[in-house]
Each structure stands twice: as C-alpha cells, then as structure tokens.
Amino acid sequence: MTASGSTRRKSNRLKFIIGGLLFIAAVIVMIVSVSQATAEFFMTVQELLESEKDLAGQNLRISGAVIGESIVYDPASGWLSFTIAHIPGDEDEIEGLGGLSEVLHQAVNDPDNPRLAVRYEGAAPEMLRDEAQAVLTGTLEADGTFIVEELLLKCPSKYEDAIPEQVGE
C-alpha cells in the first residue's frame, strides 16, 4: 500500500466518522429540545396540591381515581368536568394497599383524601366512570383547575379480577 493509498483510506474513514457523529449529534439535539418543550412531570394529586414549585405552564401528568358523581358534561360548551381523588403513584405501594381496584375504591370513598377538579374539552369516554383510574396530561390553571389535554383511562387486561364474585355463595 502506497502512502497516498493509506491517507485516502484514512480520509475515507474520517468521512464516515464525521458523517455519523453529525447525524447522532443532530438526533441528540432534537431529543433534548423536544424534551424540554414537551416532557411531563408525573405527579400524584397530593404532590400537585402541596407543590411549592411554580407549576403554571408546565406539562403535568397526574393519575387519580374518578369520582363518579362529579362527572358533568355540558353539551352547549362541549366541556367535561369531573373530580379525581388522590391515589399513590407507586405501583408497589398500590399493591401493598390491596391492589389497584381496592385503592381506587378507598380513594373515592374517603372524604379526607385530596381531590382535584379537572376540565376536558370533549365528551365523556365510555370508560370514564366511578372508581376508574384516570391518567391525565395537561396544565394547571391559575384558579387551581387542571385542564386536561389527553385523557387516558385504564383499559383491557387490567380488569382481570382474581376474585370471583359468584364464589362464596
């Protein structure tokens, strides 16, 4: 191999390295900038209410138990409002308290439990009902109302209940 051949090989390799690094750098820049703009703080209702940080304008994601009687849909304005009750954010803690459905049941029926009023522009999804778990993405208004952008309710396979109701009679 001549000297010029080896330099050519080196510069060839350099082009790959520079090209690859530029691409990766571009992807990283994109990830960082989009993350700053859209990442959400995952909080429980209690954490949200007790937070001393300024949460206005932040993207928040909260989880809570839906209080059935609070669900109101106003067809004229198209706004849906309801209240959620605090549930622990930690899966292990939920398990320790007797599982998700038990925690949801307790949360709704305990009047001392922290509660949060939320509003959503859109009609009630079918799964929105008493003691459903709602995962809400949105922002906190100045008056303390949570404006929901994305509404998720726990669905399919979670409904597997280990304990049969018929059993026992």
Place this chain on the structure above:
Amino acid sequence: MIPTFGFMTLALGFLLTVYGIGVLIWGVIKKSQACIESARLAMLLIFPLVSLSIIAMVILLLGNHFEVVYVYQVTDQSMPAYLRLTALWGGQSGSLLFWSWLLAGVSMAFSIPKRRQTSGIFPWAGLVLFTTLCFFLAMNLFIDNPFESFWRQADGSWVISMFQPSGGWALLPENGQGLNPLLRHSGMILHPPALYLGFVGFAVPFALSIGSLASGRKDRRWLELARPWMLVAWVFLSLGLVLGMRWAYDVLGWGGYWGWDPVEVSALMPWLSATALMHTGILQGRRDGYKRWNVFLVALTFCLVIFSVFVTRSGIISSVHAFTESDVAIPLLLLLIILMLGSIGLLVFRWRDLQGTHEPRFGFNREVLMLLTDLVLLSILAVCFLGVVYPLGSELFTGSKMTVGETWYERITGPLFFLLLLLMGICPLAAWGSVNFKRIKRRILILIPISLIFPFLIWLLNVKDVLASFVLWLAGLGGLVIVSEFILVVRRAIRQSSGEGLHGLWRFIRHQTRQVGGLIIHLGIILLGIGIIGIEGLQQETQVALSLGESTSLGGYQFTYDGLELYTTDEEVEITEAVLTVTRDGKDVGTLYPQKQLYASLNQSIMQPGIKSTLAVDLYAVMINGDALTEEKAAFAIYVNPLVTWLWIGAAVLTAGTVVAALQEQKQVRLPNQT
C-alpha cells in the same frame, strides 16, 4: 382431571428442558455426539408435550370449566367457540402458555434437520433455546400457572391452588366473567399470534449466531441459516404490529391506530433492530465485513423481544394495556440479563475472529445508504427506548417522575421516519459501485412530472395542508422510483430471456427474488407510510351533539343523524346503533352505524365506531356520552381520515413482498455448505 393432565405435560416439558441443558453441557465437555443427539431428541419432544397442555387448556375453555381460574376469568357461557379459542391468549397466564407453546414449536422446527448437529452450531444454539424455554415453562408452572382451580374448604372458605387441598372439594362457579369486550374482535384473533410468532421467530437467528460464535466458526453460515427465519419472523412481527393498529382503529374508537404507549413502543423496538439486521445482513452476504455488527444486531433484537415481554407483563412501566401485575418480572429480568451478558461476553471473546477486511467507500452508493438506513433505524430505536425508560430514569436522577407522551415521540421520530421514506426512494437509484448520474437524472426528469399527480390528487381531497402535501408528494415520488426500478428489472428479464418465452422470464424472476421481493417490500412500506401521513397529517375531527334529522359538516361531508336502531345479538349483547347518513354536495356517500354495545353480564359497555372506507378517505364516527343517548339526540365524535386505507394495503403488499423474497431463501439454504 384435565387441569392436572395439562399441568403434568407442561411439567414434563420443563423437566426435558432441564435434562436438555444438562446433557448438552455434558456433551460439549465430553465431546459426546450421543449426548448431543439425545438433547436434540428431547427438544423434539417438548413441543408435543406443550401441545397436549394447550389442548387441555382449549378443552377447558370450550367446555365451561369455570372451576379453573383462568377459564373463569376469560370466558362465559354466552361466548361463541371462536372467541373461547382466542381467550387462550386473552389473559396473562394463558397468553404466557401460548408464548411457550410457540417457542417450543419454533425450537422443534429448528431441531428437526439432523445434519445441523454436525455443523458444530447445534449444541450451543440448542443450549440457548433450551434455556429460554426453561425460563418460560418455569414461569408457566411455578408463577403464572393457567391450570389453577378454585377449591372449597371444609370451613366454608375457598382457595386457589393447583391441586385439591386436603378436606377440600372442587368449586364450580355457575358462569365465568367473560372475555373483556374490547378483546372480542377479529383483530384479536390474529394480532397476538402474529406478534408472538414474530417474537419467538427471532429466537432461532439469535441461537444460531450464539452457536456460531461459541463453536468458533468465523464464516457467515449462521446468517445463511438464519435468513429464512429472520424473514418469516420479521413479516409476522410487521403483521402483528399492523393488526394491532387495525384493532385499535376498529375497536378503541378514538379515531387513531397508534398511541405510543410503552407496550406498543416496546413491540416496535425489536422490529426496528430486526429491520436494521436485514439490511446489514445483505451487506455481510456481499462483503467480508459487518460480522460483529450483525451478531450485535441479532442479539439486540432477541433481547428487545424479551424486554418487550418484560414491559408488557412486569407492571413496572405503567401502561394502559399492560397485564395485571404478576411475579414474572424477576425471572424475565434474570433471563434478559443472562442473554445480554452471554452475548456481550461471547462477542468480546471472539472479537478478533470477527475481523473483516472490507471497508466501505464514502460516497453516493448503496452501501452507504444502507448504513445510513441502519443509523436512522437505530436512532428511532434509541428514542423509543429512552421514551420507555424515561419515567424510571428521571425519577432516579431528578427525584420527580417525568414521562413523555405522544407529542414527544411524534416530534422526534417524525423527521427520522421521513428520512427513512426518502432513503427508500433514493436507494434504488444508487448502485453498489460507482453511479451513472446521467441516467439517474434522466429517470428523475421523467418521474417528477408524473409524480405531480400526487399533490393534484390530494388537492381533490380538499386538503389545504402544504407540509403534508409536500411530504406526500415526496413519498409518491419514492414509490414511483421503486415502481420504475421494478419495470427495469422486468424489462431486463424479458431481454435476457428472449426466445425462451414466459418460462425463461419466470426463471429469471426466480433468480432475482431477493431483489424483486425487496422492491415489493419497500413499495409496501411507502404505501404504509402514505396511510400514516394521511391520518397523522390530514385528519379532521369534530365532536357534536345532533338532534334527529340535524346535520353537521366536516371535510366537505355532511353527516345527518337519522335515529337509533336497537337489537340484541346471539351473544346477548344489547346493541344501540345510530344511523348517520353521509352526503357530499347533496350526493349520497353512504351510511355509518356507530354502536354502543352493552354487555349486561359484565355490566360494561363499549363504543364501536362506524367506519366507511374508501381508497381516498375513511369516514369514522363514534358515539360519545352513551348515557345521555336518545332517539331525539345523540353525540358523536366524527373523524375524516384521508388515505388511511393505504396503511392496510401497504401491509398486504409488504407481506407479499416477503413471500417473494423468501422463495429464494429456501433455495439458498439447500445449497451445499459453502465458504
């Protein structure tokens, strides 16, 4: 009786995996062919044994055996036979059994040809398969046993256990809870089996690469043996993903098909790395290089498969459609760690052996474009992984839990997916060696005027979105490049086979299956991409309450509410069906029938959308606020989804392309052992 039988056959299968692991290690140490052959025979027996378990489970499901907890959870008396069958994978423990069964099937199919054991790959590849099977069967037996039953005890209480407790007797509930209504859909029949087949299919390429590494082979024999498996697994994985989208689109009623949920994302990840593997696999077939890269990619793919199972079943990452929490997290994590450390260790150990002589040349050629494709695919994969673990990581490092949503994924991966679409259109223009730019220029100059038809068609759809139109135009141009390449290949075939007639043409095409198949697959993906751009970029939606006879308009269509129809199905589902008549400029377009389905026995109702599909646009309506539904007034979410049908068409084209590509693979593997 039947549960015990199913459990026992499963237990025998598990014992055979333990035997297989032991005898293989012994056989390798003692260099005993007899031991290795014995392990191979053991492998052949596991699938029949697990099949007996599956048959037992199916009998239980079909026969209203509600004393079995799993049967109680997923079936009820009113369910038709086909739904009871799909209930096999409708719940956690059943689907895990189904997984093991498919894995056993794949392992058996791999072990049937006797000659493979002589190549030196089998003992190690077998060891990988035995170990994986061992873990899954152990989970079926000890952690998530689908054969457990209810038992009444002497003191009146009841328990769940596998075997009859002393002094207890069987407890038979009158009826089961029934399968979740959302899972009662034809998409559910095919989506999990396809996805699982795709998942377990990658066990074999992974086992082959590990076998090749461990036995010290330096050639690409493992890749040749693995390629048909990779193709089949890849197409099933693709189909599994698309069928899942179709199910979400048809059932969940939010007008979309993909929600970037951690479970979905984790199923996409192995697809991305497998797709990268297919590309560099081709490169390794042509050049003396990419050996380490491909070993890495195949290991990554299978580890991601296990990771996906882990995400879905461990409950560690919160997701809307994760299974109930169970204790499979730890064994799955353990398996993942073993597989990862094993592959990394072997790769490092054999690093020098995998040295290649080839160096790619920088410039506009196919090799560089394929490498760029790999880079884009793996970037998307990295983004996906980051998104899934983001909540865990942020909690660890910043103390407050943060998650990322749909917007995050879309904004980051959108440009990357677009780049992939571009690469697919550009790649056929590039050659392996130096490129004739004149010819490319001529071709592009012919194709660009033709491609202007795409923006024109979009304009006909009443769409004013400039960005989406531009992206669709480029996608259409890419599709045209692929079609023109296809025409060139066929024309060359005709020229070369002149005189031999159709027979000669067929023979030429047969020789080009890899190229022809590849082109069809890429065309399929471009069509799929057009569907996705249509629904992502051009979707229009409105939510509206309509009185009887009242209309609303969206995207140039008028939707009129024409009342309700009520009836009960054979499966005892009470249906409330709204009639929405659709017109455009006064002309009748069709009728949508969104339904509210009430499953009285479950006290659960779901909303089924009414959909009218054409090649240009889907009209999609779903009732909302079902409690306030009356003949006089009903509320709807209405969507106009342009082009989404092309997503499903693209998936069909992609499947056809894979079949064509696999035709030649068959032939190749039958070639004598070269290299």
